[in-house]
Amino acid sequence: MITRRTMIGLVAATMLASTSFTGIAHAFEPNKPVDFIIMAGKGGGADKMARLMQSIIEKNKLSTRPLVPINKSGGSGAEALIAAKGARDPDHTIMVTLNSFFTTPLRQPGLKIDAMKFAPIGRMAEDTFLLWVHKDSGITTFEQYLEKAKKDGSKWVMGGTGKNSEDNIITDYLNNNYGLSMKYIPYKGGGAVAKQVAGKQLNSSVNNPSEALGFYESGDMVPLVAFTDERLPMFPDVPTLKEKGGDFSYFMQRAVVGAPGMSDEALAYYNGLFKKVYDSAEWQDYKKKKSLMGDFMSGKDLVSYWGTQVDRHRKILKASGAIK
Amino acid sequence: MEVISALADGVLVALQPVNLGLAILGVIVGLFVGAMPGLGSVNGVAILLPFTFVIQSFTGGATSPMIFLAAIYYGAMYGGAISSITLGIPGASTAVATTFDGRPMALSGKAHIALVTAALASFVGGTVSNIIFTAFAPALASVALDFGDPEIFALMLLAFATFVGLGGDDIPKTIFSICIGLVLATVGFDIVSGEPRLIFFDITxxxxxxxxxxxxxxxxGIGEMIWTINTSRYSSSMTQVDVSAKNIWLAIKEFKTAWRGTSIGSALGFFVGILPAAGATPGSLMSYGVTKLISKNPKEFGKGAIDGIAAPEAANNSASTGAMLPMMTLGIPGSPTTAVLLAGMVIWGLQPGPLLFTNQPDFVWPLIGSFYISNVVAVLINLAFIPVFLWMLRMPFTILAPMIFVLSLVGTFAAYLDMFDVWLMVIVGVAAFFLRILDYPLAPAVLAIVLGPIAEPKLRQSLLFSDGDFSIFFTRPIAGPITILAIILILLPLFKVIKNKMKAAS
Known part of the structure; x- marks a missing residue:
C-alpha cells in the first residue's frame, strides 16, 4: 500500500515539480503529496484508523494530492513528534495522534516539544476503555472483581500497553482508589494484551473495544465497567465507573494535527478536509462499530481541549511519580 | 476432513490467475537466485520483500505477496542444484551436498541425468513435506494457543541453544554473533520500562x-554482493549438457533408481527443517550422510551416485517446508529466510503466531495451497527451461552486482521512506562483509535480531509474574522440558570438549 503511494508520490512529485507553481493567491490547496505521519507502528489500532482516513479521502476524491502514510512509532511518539516539529514544509505535513501527544512531551522535556504549538486540524473521535476479564473467571460485576482482586493482592495481574501508558494510568487509578495492589505487566500493543487475557495468561485488561472485540464476540472476554461518562451504545448492559461511584473517566484522543508553523490558509483547508472525512458514511460507520465517542472538534475548541488534557496528564503523571 | 476441505479451498484461491501468475514469477526468480552462485533464497526474499508492497496495493490482502515470496523460496531450492551440477559451485549453501555427486556425474557426461534427478527429487521432497505440513500445522497451532510468556521464552532459548549445540560453526564466534544480534535488537524504545535505550548520538x-x-x-543484499565480488575471482568451466527431449525422458525413467535417497531426504529433511536454526543446509547434509550410510554401494558416493544427488535435493526442499512450520504456527522462524518471511507478514499487517490459523484462515490456507502449486510449477519450469538457466549462469557477476545494489537501496527506501534506514542498511552491509571475512557466522545474528525482541520482553514479563523467580521456566509443564532441553543443547559442546580431554588423558 505504502509503496504504491510512494511510487505515485515520487513520480507525481518529480513530474509536477516542473509544471506546477506555488503561491495561488486565495484558497490553499496542497501542490504536492502530503506527508501523513502516524504516531504508531503498522498494524495497530491507530495505524488502521489513519489508513481508513486516507482511504476515505482517496475513495471520495476529497483531495487533489495523495496523503502518504509514514509510520513513526519510535520512542512512544517521540519520533513522530520530532519529525513533525522539524518538517521542512509544515503546510504539507500532518499527523495522527494519540494521548502520547500529551504525555511524551511531559515525560521527555528534553525533546523541547510543546503540544500546544501544533496546528489544531480536527479531533476525529475519542476511543474508550473498558475493564475486561476472562469469562472462566466467573466474575460478572465490578464488585465481584474488586473483591477477587483485593483478595489476590499482587497475584492479580493486569496487562497493558507499556509503562505510563493509558492502560497504566487507569490501572494506577484502580489500585490507588480501591485499595488494590494489582501487578501491572506491559506488553507491546493492545492486541497482544487482549490475546493474553483470552488465553488466560492475564487476569484482566483495560482494552479499547476495538482491540477486544474479537474475543468479546467469541464470548471469551467479558466487559465489567466502562471508563466513560455515559454507557456505550454497543455495551448497553455495562455500567460506567461513575455509576459505580467512582469519579473517573478516561479517553484516548484520535486527532489529526498539523506541523507547528502551518499557515492559517493551510489549516483552514485541512479543517475542511477532515470535517468531510468525519461526516462521511464510512467514518460514522467505523465510529459506531468500534464504539468510538466524541464529536468533531477543531480550531480554538480543540486547542482548549488539549489544554485541559495536558494539565490533567501532568497531574496524573506527577501523582504516579513518572515526572516531578 | 475439515483440513482437506480447507486445503481444497486454499488450492482454488492459489490457482486464481493473479496468484498463479505470482507463483510462476516467484519460482522463476527463485530458480534464478538459487542457481546464481553467491545468491540464495534468503537474498532473493530479502531484496524483493519491499516490492511485495506493490503487489499488496493491487491485490489488497497479504496472501498474494506471501505466495510470491514463498515461491521464490521454493524455486531457490530447485535452482541451487543447477550450478552445483554444471559448475561444481553450489548455487546456494543448501545445495552444497548436491555437488558431492552431482559434479562427478556431470563430468562423466551424464549431466542431464543429474539435473533431472535433482528436479524430480526436489519435487518429491516438496510434495511429501507439504503433506506432512498440512497434517501437522493446525494441530500444532491449537496446542500453541496455551503458550504463555514463560513457554515462548523457553522456545526462544531453545532456538539460541540449537545454534550453539548443533550449529556446526565455531562456537565462541556463534555466541558472539548471537550477542551482536541481541544487542542490536535492544536498540529503541523499551516497552517494559518505557525508556529509550541505545539511541546512538541521539539520532531519532x-x-x-x-x-x-x-x-x-x-x-x-549489500554484504553478500561485496562478498561475492571479493571471492569470485576464479574462472570456472561449465559442463556441457545435452538437453534434448529424448535425453530428458531417459533421465526421468532413470529416476526410479533414486528412490532410497529421495525418501530419506524427504522425511529427514522435514524434521531437521523444523528445528530452529537448522534449516535446509544441515538437513541436506545429514540426509546425504544417512543415505550413504545405509546404501548398498557406499563406495559409489562421491563418484556420481544417483542417490547422492536425490537425497540432498529432496531434503533441502522438504526442510524449507519444515522451517515454515514453527514460523506459521508459533511465530518463530527456523531459518534466515523464514525470518524475512515473518518480517514481511508483520509489515503486511498480519499477527504471526498460533492465532494465525484461527484468525486468518483466508491467509493460511491459500498459502499452504500455493506450496503445492509452486512445487508443481517449479518442477515443470525447471525441466522445461534447463537450457535457459544454463545460459543465464554465464552472466558475469559484474552485471548482477549493480542490480543488487540498486534494488537494495530502492527497496529499503520504499519500505520505510526514510533515508536514515538506507544509510544504516549500507553500513550494516559493509560491517557484515568484514564479519564474514573474519569467519563469523551471520545467520545467528540475523535470527537473534528477530528473536531478541520477542525473547527479551517474554523473559521480563515472565519474571514480573514470578516476582523475579527463575523457577517459573522449570516448573510449568510445557516450559520446563523445553528449558531443560535448551540447557542440554547449550552444554553439548562442553560435554564434547570434556570427552575429548578424557580421551586424550587416557
Missing part, C-alpha cells in the same frame, strides 16, 4: 529500533 532514527528489513537487506 534509532528510537524505533533497528528495523529487521534494514538488517536483512544490508546483510543479504
Amino acid at each position: 532514527g534509532f528510537s524505533h529500533g533497528i528495523r529487521f528489513l534494514v538488517l536483512a537487506i544490508g546483510v543479504y
Whole structure:
C-alpha cells in the first residue's frame, strides 16, 4: 500500500515539480503529496484508523494530492513528534495522534516539544476503555472483581500497553482508589494484551473495544465497567465507573494535527478536509462499530481541549511519580 | 476432513490467475537466485520483500505477496542444484551436498541425468513435506494457543541453544554473533520500562529500533554482493549438457533408481527443517550422510551416485517446508529466510503466531495451497527451461552486482521512506562483509535480531509474574522440558570438549 503511494508520490512529485507553481493567491490547496505521519507502528489500532482516513479521502476524491502514510512509532511518539516539529514544509505535513501527544512531551522535556504549538486540524473521535476479564473467571460485576482482586493482592495481574501508558494510568487509578495492589505487566500493543487475557495468561485488561472485540464476540472476554461518562451504545448492559461511584473517566484522543508553523490558509483547508472525512458514511460507520465517542472538534475548541488534557496528564503523571 | 476441505479451498484461491501468475514469477526468480552462485533464497526474499508492497496495493490482502515470496523460496531450492551440477559451485549453501555427486556425474557426461534427478527429487521432497505440513500445522497451532510468556521464552532459548549445540560453526564466534544480534535488537524504545535505550548520538532514527528489513537487506543484499565480488575471482568451466527431449525422458525413467535417497531426504529433511536454526543446509547434509550410510554401494558416493544427488535435493526442499512450520504456527522462524518471511507478514499487517490459523484462515490456507502449486510449477519450469538457466549462469557477476545494489537501496527506501534506514542498511552491509571475512557466522545474528525482541520482553514479563523467580521456566509443564532441553543443547559442546580431554588423558 505504502509503496504504491510512494511510487505515485515520487513520480507525481518529480513530474509536477516542473509544471506546477506555488503561491495561488486565495484558497490553499496542497501542490504536492502530503506527508501523513502516524504516531504508531503498522498494524495497530491507530495505524488502521489513519489508513481508513486516507482511504476515505482517496475513495471520495476529497483531495487533489495523495496523503502518504509514514509510520513513526519510535520512542512512544517521540519520533513522530520530532519529525513533525522539524518538517521542512509544515503546510504539507500532518499527523495522527494519540494521548502520547500529551504525555511524551511531559515525560521527555528534553525533546523541547510543546503540544500546544501544533496546528489544531480536527479531533476525529475519542476511543474508550473498558475493564475486561476472562469469562472462566466467573466474575460478572465490578464488585465481584474488586473483591477477587483485593483478595489476590499482587497475584492479580493486569496487562497493558507499556509503562505510563493509558492502560497504566487507569490501572494506577484502580489500585490507588480501591485499595488494590494489582501487578501491572506491559506488553507491546493492545492486541497482544487482549490475546493474553483470552488465553488466560492475564487476569484482566483495560482494552479499547476495538482491540477486544474479537474475543468479546467469541464470548471469551467479558466487559465489567466502562471508563466513560455515559454507557456505550454497543455495551448497553455495562455500567460506567461513575455509576459505580467512582469519579473517573478516561479517553484516548484520535486527532489529526498539523506541523507547528502551518499557515492559517493551510489549516483552514485541512479543517475542511477532515470535517468531510468525519461526516462521511464510512467514518460514522467505523465510529459506531468500534464504539468510538466524541464529536468533531477543531480550531480554538480543540486547542482548549488539549489544554485541559495536558494539565490533567501532568497531574496524573506527577501523582504516579513518572515526572516531578 | 475439515483440513482437506480447507486445503481444497486454499488450492482454488492459489490457482486464481493473479496468484498463479505470482507463483510462476516467484519460482522463476527463485530458480534464478538459487542457481546464481553467491545468491540464495534468503537474498532473493530479502531484496524483493519491499516490492511485495506493490503487489499488496493491487491485490489488497497479504496472501498474494506471501505466495510470491514463498515461491521464490521454493524455486531457490530447485535452482541451487543447477550450478552445483554444471559448475561444481553450489548455487546456494543448501545445495552444497548436491555437488558431492552431482559434479562427478556431470563430468562423466551424464549431466542431464543429474539435473533431472535433482528436479524430480526436489519435487518429491516438496510434495511429501507439504503433506506432512498440512497434517501437522493446525494441530500444532491449537496446542500453541496455551503458550504463555514463560513457554515462548523457553522456545526462544531453545532456538539460541540449537545454534550453539548443533550449529556446526565455531562456537565462541556463534555466541558472539548471537550477542551482536541481541544487542542490536535492544536498540529503541523499551516497552517494559518505557525508556529509550541505545539511541546512538541521539539520532531519532534509532528510537524505533533497528528495523529487521534494514538488517536483512544490508546483510543479504549489500554484504553478500561485496562478498561475492571479493571471492569470485576464479574462472570456472561449465559442463556441457545435452538437453534434448529424448535425453530428458531417459533421465526421468532413470529416476526410479533414486528412490532410497529421495525418501530419506524427504522425511529427514522435514524434521531437521523444523528445528530452529537448522534449516535446509544441515538437513541436506545429514540426509546425504544417512543415505550413504545405509546404501548398498557406499563406495559409489562421491563418484556420481544417483542417490547422492536425490537425497540432498529432496531434503533441502522438504526442510524449507519444515522451517515454515514453527514460523506459521508459533511465530518463530527456523531459518534466515523464514525470518524475512515473518518480517514481511508483520509489515503486511498480519499477527504471526498460533492465532494465525484461527484468525486468518483466508491467509493460511491459500498459502499452504500455493506450496503445492509452486512445487508443481517449479518442477515443470525447471525441466522445461534447463537450457535457459544454463545460459543465464554465464552472466558475469559484474552485471548482477549493480542490480543488487540498486534494488537494495530502492527497496529499503520504499519500505520505510526514510533515508536514515538506507544509510544504516549500507553500513550494516559493509560491517557484515568484514564479519564474514573474519569467519563469523551471520545467520545467528540475523535470527537473534528477530528473536531478541520477542525473547527479551517474554523473559521480563515472565519474571514480573514470578516476582523475579527463575523457577517459573522449570516448573510449568510445557516450559520446563523445553528449558531443560535448551540447557542440554547449550552444554553439548562442553560435554564434547570434556570427552575429548578424557580421551586424550587416557
